[in-house]
Amino acid sequence: MLVSVLAGFASGALAPLIRKYFSVQVTGLILAIIPASIFIYLSSLAGTALSGTPVIEKVNWVPALGINFEFYLDGLSLMMSMLISGIGTLIFLYSSSYLAKYEDTGKFFAYLSMFMAAMLGVVLSSNLMTLFIFWELTSLTSFLLIGFKHKYEKSRYSALQALLVTGTGGIAFLAGILILYSITGTYSIPELAGFKDVIARDELAIPAVILILLGAFTKSAQFPFHFWLPNAMEAPTPVSAYLHSATMVKAGIFLMARLNPYLSANFVWSEVITYTGLVTMIFAALISLKQNDLKKILAYTTVSVLGILTFLIGLNSDYSLKTLGVFLLAHSLYKAALFLTSGSVDYATGSRDPFKLGGLLKKMPATGTAALISAVSMIGILPAFGFIAKEMFYTSVTFNNLFMTTGFLTAVILTYAALMAGVKPFLGKFQSPKETSETPVLMWIGPGVLATLSLLFGLFPEIFAGGLIRDNYKALSGLSTSYILKLWHGVNFELILSLITILCGIGLYLLRNKIFNMKIPDIKFIKPSFYYDVLFNGVLTVSKLQTKFLQNGSLRYYFVIIILFSLGLPAFVFFTGEGYKNVYLGEIPGIYEIVLGIIVLISVIVAVSAKSRFLVIAILGVIGYMISLLYILLGAPDLAMTQFAVETLTVVLFVLVIYKLPKFLTISAVKHRIRDSLIAISSGVFITLLMISVYSVEMKSEMKEYFGDNSYILANGRNIVNVILVDFRALDTLGEITVLGIAAAGVFGLMKVLKKDSK
Amino acid sequence: MSETILSVMLITGAFFILISAIGIVKMPDIFMRMSSSTKASTLGIALIVIAAGIFFNDIGVFSRVVLISLFLLITAPVAAHMLGKAAYLEGDKLWENTQFDRYKEYIEKEEKEIK
Amino acid sequence: MKFEFVLVFTLSIIGLSMLIVLYRIIKGPSIADRVVGLDLLMASTLAFLAVFAMLSKSAVFLDAGIVLSLIAFIGTIAFAYYLQVRRKNE
Amino acid sequence: MNSIILKTAVKYLFPVLVLFSLFLLIRGHYEPGGGFVGGLVAASSVILYLITEGVEKTKRLMKFEPVYYVAGGLAISLLSGLVPVILGMPLLTGTWSNIEAPVLGKLGTPLVFDIGVYFLVLGVSTKIVISLAEED
Amino acid sequence: MDFLISLPVILPLFSAILCVFLRDYVKAQKTINFVTASLLLVISFTIGHFVYHDDIIVLNSGNWSAPFGIVLVADLFASSMLMVSNLVYFAVVFYTLNNIDKEREKLYFYPLLNTLMMGVNGAFLTGDIFNLYVWFEVMLISSFVLITIGGEKSQLEGAIKYVTLNLISSFFFLTGVGFLYGLTGTLNMADLSVQISNSEPSVLIDTVSLLFLAAFGIKSAVFPLFFWLPASYHTPPVVVSAIFAGLLTKVGVYSLIRVFTLIFTQNTSFTSDILVVIAGFTMITGVLGAAAQNDIRRILSFHIVSQIGYMIMGLGLNTALALTGSIFYILHHIIVKTNLFLVGGLVDKVKGSFALPKLGGVYKAYPFFGVLFLISALSLAGIPPLSGFWAKFTIAKAGVDISAYFIVGVALLTGILTLFSMMKIWNEAFWKEQPADCVQVIKVTKKDLVLSVLPVVLLASVTVLIGVFAGSVFEYAEKVTAGLTDSTNYINAVLRRISE
Amino acid sequence: MNKVFLNLALTVAWVFLTGEFTLTNFVEGFIVAVIVLIVSDYVVGQNLYIKKLPIFVMFVFFFIKELVVANLKVAYDILTPRNLMKPGIIKVPLDAKSDLELTILSNLITLTPGTLSLEISKDKEFLFVHCMYVTDEKEMISGIKNGFEKRLLEVLR
Amino acid sequence: MILLLSILAGILVSAGIFLILRRSLVKIILGFALLTHAANLIIFTSGKITPGKAAFIKKGSESLSEPFADPVPQALILTAIVISFGITAFALVLFKKAYKATGSDDIDDYNTTDSIKHNI
């Protein structure tokens, strides 16, 4: 299985290369081989997988973190992976013609292949972390595909939106996984079976469940995160068909289905899922009423169906879980086909507005037939596979009036949408912005196959899908079933409801112009995308404000903050810990020492307040000389000497530089001066106290004694300080002289360049 | 005995240094400040430093002390001259009671010649 | 003991002189005034460390004095140079 | 600078300063001094020369670009630290000859190291001052 | 063998000196510089190899044993930093071959690059706290000069902030060292560790440890000490920015980790709390700062700040796993950040700007640049399976393990905002079409392009490889951490004690 | 010739500085001095003749006397509240010609309290001196000419 | 003595910090100069104080055992002095150049590189 996934990525990497040497069509055909082979390979495994023992594969990756490639193939993953590879093959074929006029098709195929590989990774993973990794990759490849027509701002906007929404969801998902791990100690999905009790009881399980669901909901465009999906229709149509109806958006459904047996132990799980699904199905359906773009209609109905699927998981009943597999399969088949046919219509007529299209069947017989069959399936008319799905759906909801009503209304609107998207353009009076003819073979073969399958699955459900659904059920519930799929259940309540649904749907269709022209107040704040924009711009505004406040360009402000933090923190510890206890003040200084102190004090006051630049330099010299003198008093002649020399040289440098600088004219505001004085004085006081306190700690330096004992004997020197500099710690000195050398180079560099400028 | 001599040298030296310090504060213009300070301090320091040389009673130390004194004697007047000249050219005012200024005449003549 | 007192006394006088000189450095008013003050202060420093060398009976401190005597001169000359260059540039 | 007095004085002071700087350098291991302060005094003498005689003459005096003093000094120090490595000892190990010179004391790599420091400091200080003075 | 670990320090110095002597021969300097970078790469990996397979290598400089002389120590942490840093340096030098203007080359550019590496390597290797200060200064002054040469107005303005704010850090560092010596009487880090752990817990030690936190915090550019970084990193030529971005702040983080795992281990709960708070703010303020920018280099600069937050978070969480995460993060970040700057340089090279509003169409014209950018950018944002994901994941997991949910939440949110910023660059510079009035005719020869892209490819492949072989890298980082959490081996090696 | 002399002088200075009066030290100092001379080759272009030792000694005593007397005079003036100064800048015609002569002369004048050499005119004909106590300008000038200058030139020529 | 030294260091820190918070470039440099002095004093006193006893081994003896000033901080300070000399020299020239380039020595005018006002 890992091989299949890797093959997908590899073919993605090779796609641009292949495209370089071949035409679009040939490239598409070549690349279609990969999903086709995967499909065949998976079919070959189907026997084993369906026999009840999942096919398992494990390759170590980061064992220390418990993250490995762990795959397994059971009913659920088999169904998903066959959809992915199967529809994938058709999409490649379709694209190879559809994209003929596009640029950068190499990249397109690359993205598409990689997407397919990532998606396979998601559904085949049996390890939450592996799943997560592929999950993120699907978001990413989807980003690239949505933004494929990246010269349009709308495309870039939509791509980023999809990425951010699903990315945020992904991060929530990750957080959920981590918390779940901290409860269970495993990332392995099957191993979760042993922790159902813990998951039911542990208080951390609730946040874990909610976070994981956030991941699933964003990915599957559940309310209120659904808004990115219709925007994602900026992508070329094959992408919409593949990602945004048949596969990627189902990843969320897959995730919920996959975890349902284990996490449903927690009461939050099913509740949240059920109602989210319920709201999503009706809400999205309602929005689809107001659309006049084939792709948008299909997009919203997709969201609606995703709601239904979510809802079915949430019900978590014996029947709803069986229904889930059927509905998912049926939807993938008809919706992918409808997307493709609407793409073909667009390709052929240049329009996607169903109000402006009609009677295309004659001109585009193959496409039209496929669309009609798919629409039939979508509406749920015998003998299409969609019929079974809808019957089963109704059976699942009859126990609750609210569910049933909502389900019914949704189904009515879906019927209407199917009529708009799959019937209206092809039947009735011919209507098209331009001359039309049938699309190339490769473009109708895909929808054709899908439509055929919708029919075949409907006619012979048990043969085609029976095993799959039963095993899928087993994966979803953990229980075996001998349920037999049947097209015809006889005349029952569901059938009658279904008939009413269709009639109401047709009714709506007839009223379509009225509905479309109905004035619905445009209330911004009920649109979730409004919140996305608000949040997006809010973050930008906050970031600007924050930057304006923090990184405001004022060096003085930076200094203030840094000093407050750097000295405030130690001072806090020092004072709260009473570090100043037990201080020893030493002998009283001699009178001449005090005089030196006074000189420094006066000088410092002058340095701070002087208006004359020159005075300040002189005073700097005074301070330096006085400190040198202090070094003499303290028994450090080398230090004093060096300080004398350095001080003088520094003064010389100041003198050479300073007359080119202006006088001290800029005076800061009084409040700043007060603030700065407070900071400065408290810093000084802290340093003084800390010095005395540190001094009072008894310390015996081994180094001092060692140097005193050995400087002459081992290092042949009597001036211990110098011996330290050139021998004991010569490495310091080597670094130190390097610093000096670099400084000289720096001065040289600075001088040089401005000479060039002044020319 | 030698301690007495040293004491005298030290106190005299300190006295001269003090004098020059007072002089530099008291004198009314820069030139007289320099006149009164540079020399007095040089003398005072020389006295003190030589006292130190005697005190340590070591020829190496003494030679160093002589070097310091000699160096002071050479550099102090050069520095004073340079500063005095600079101060004058800078336009530092002469004391109001200064009787005459032959230098000014010279400079004015020089400037005329340049023009 | 007595001699030590003389040394401390001398040090104190020198210290006092330094304080007085500091007044001139701060007061100015001209740059030359300040430089003269600084020059005198450095000279006093020299005396100070010579006396302190005696007080601590350690001749090594005198070596610092040599450096000071050599170097202080250069500082003063640099100031004079500065005054000249400034005049030229203005 | 345009002063006969200064020029003449510096003529005689300059060699004394250089001598003294060498003295500080060489005696550093026994008495106060060392390569750094020695280098600073040497640089001071060059600065004095620069003030009196101007940049061009100072450059001639230095013979080489100050930068070469910097690099040369660094090279001397570094190589003195590498000598022991050739002899199989760790980096910067003080390696001593048996010759004992009267003023220098024992001859060894630490002194060479200090000589490197001396030249570097000389080079750096003069480089900086010359760069600044050249701008005027 | 011991001598080997002094080479990362003295070889660059040697090369710098040689370059100064050859200052009129730019080509020779270039060659020397490239050879040095290659040698450094080989040497550091050799050191890494020996340390990994044998033991800690200790060099007593001057042949003075540990607390008395200065020791250079290559343990796993130091050697890992050494390897990654010199790898990055090699890539940058490679990039420099074709991407530095002639004017700068004459202003001791190559010697400065070498001394910068001398400082960086010295800081990693030294086992002496004051010597660390010296290497910091070597590194800093080199960076001061590198950031200013060229002398453009923005460079000078940025440099003033960079220089002054780093000087204040040096002040805290120096006073910290002083106080530490006053309390313990030693400067050797292993000895300090012994002295401090043998003595009673002391308020004064805690106080001083916070001075180090401030000093290294400024160098690492954590909140609220980071101001110098966004003010300056975008001003010098991109090669300089690239190497700064990769290495300099990480030396600060390295020192923080070193000091707080080896020396100040007594009162960890207090410092840990502070570090975690700092980490949170650092991540958020950095990433928000980036969101407000519209220039590739400025965005990347702010992101350095934000990413430092993760490393500090790992240190602050103070568990073995967290520390492992930190180390993983550092190793990954050095490579990725440098590479992003280099990619920025490529964009500038072909489009003549770093400003997003003026850019566009890079992806169309140079799709390969797009791939290189995406690899690094997505890695930075923590998209699996690239290196950044593992780093973030490890730290987040460590946080969840000790129920530090809030900070994990912040970390994860920062991740999504990082993704936003990266994709903003992608949208604006790569996807968007270049505004017509901004299109410049820039001639780039094929050879030039290939030479410039190669180092970027090198670093990008390393990022990918870290992701692919995350298992091995993670185990390595775990080993590094083991050496940090239990410093017995380090101390025994440095103080030449025979371990039990 | 003068270089050898300077060499010796420097050697002696070295011996003094080092404080070790041994033969080897002397040799070492000699070598160092040679190095210094080579280094400062460009600097020293002028000969230094000190032949007249007795005159020199006499001169030194004269100078010390002048120094002390003047110092006391100034000290008195500083310590007493009344100011006795009668300052002025005088112009002294010069007999001294060489730079060395001029320098030593002006330095000695400066060293004496109360007087400060300000400038030597470009043609080296005049010395401008600031004096604190000028009762009579002519007397002052002749005092300098017959005192310092005459004695100094005796020593130097 | 320690009292005097620590008060001096405190005063130098106060003045240094006050100066680096001023608007003029020159004052900032001066502030750092004072801070350097303070840091050096701090390091010095860390080694405890032994006034007047320089760390020299006298001629004739082989080691130094009587009380003497700790040479370690002295060596550290010497290194620090040298480093800060180099950095001060560089900073001085940098500030001068910055003044030339921007025409202002008011640090408040130096905000084009990071103030959001100057964003593109």
Ligand code: NA
């Ligand atoms: Na040192």
Ligand code: NA
């Ligand atoms: Na030194």
